[in-house]
Amino acid sequence: MKILVVGANGQIGKHLVKLIQNSGNHKARAMIRKQEQAAYFEDLGAETTVVDLESSIDEIAKAADGVDAVVFTAGSGPHTGKDKTIMVDLDGAVKTVEATKKAGVKRFVMISSFDTTREAIQAAPESFAPYVAAKHYADEWLKATDLDYTIIHPGGLTNDEGKGVVQAAIEVERGQIPREDVAGVIFQTLNNKTTIGKEFQIVTGNTPIEDAVKSI
């Protein structure tokens, strides 16, 4: 399977490309914003493609040409300017969804935020609500398509070393999770067709990632 990783240069993306390349049976294409970000991925033997998420659906569709799955793990993060929140977390995600359809690719894995429900927008602190809203509308857009989607809702992200064990379910108690483990969950999600059409939350837990994803 060849997988386009959108937002490859983020911490989750870097871990994910490494997992894919080291798997032996899958290959990654890293979508990056700048040519100077390519070296890390080339060292892993991965393809790279330089496309900004603020470019057109057509440009992104070209990046998705010939892959079997698209993973969206780009993010402005909750602390960038609010203009980037709408242009990257919402519009960038929607354009990637539309580009995936245009490229004729069916499988799509979305890395969302922990809780993107309507209730979560209302309950969020004022500074965080726009980010939750952006992720909410991106998730809603994806769910209205006929793509083979999975939406992953990670808890608070840390840069700790991966623990390899998680808790995964439609609803879990709020907690943290290393970015490396989120990458592990994405990788297992790509391997498990049973996750298609589903969304689930993940935090650090007691179940090996492979088993936790299989149980979804």
Next chain:
Amino acid sequence: MKILVVGANGQIGKHLVKLIQNSGNHKARAMIRKQEQAAYFEDLGAETTVVDLESSIDEIAKAADGVDAVVFTAGSGPHTGKDKTIMVDLDGAVKTVEATKKAGVKRFVMISSFDTTREAIQAAPESFAPYVAAKHYADEWLKATDLDYTIIHPGGLTNDEGKGVVQAAIEVERGQIPREDVAGVIFQTLNNKTTIGKEFQIVTGNTPIEDAVKSI
């Protein structure tokens, strides 16, 4: 007909409530953010309801209880903070749409921006693109419902006195239009069921508003 005007305290809203109240056969309910904004509307004999667009769908649905149509003419404007762009222009609009459905009201008139197509987002200057994106997603959300909607796309808004003559069509050349004339177009849209399921652009032109809207 009783009409809930969301964003009544804006210039378009104020003109619209006046038109409705002076029509003799319609009544307006002005949705305002603060009680101290009520006097203008009470002087016109209109009902008022104090609801913030950042409150819940249920709260907004209560404001729509018993009306025959909802007009969304609220806006953070393109020059407010980008957090308000997503929370008012997108999420506030979507919540109003959902509240309208919840209240069992079918007719919905959305005041959008001049061009909210995908192409317009891509072409917009960086500072304006988030606003266009917010309006795009709000319009898309509305179109995906089974409400009896009309989406009005006015040109550049001015505070000039209304001229009473406009050009209205699916696509017109970019131009300006007084807010008072936008209110006139909304009022005639409410009177014309032929506008249901349609969207159109408006700028100042040569055709009396009533005739221009009838020709849509």
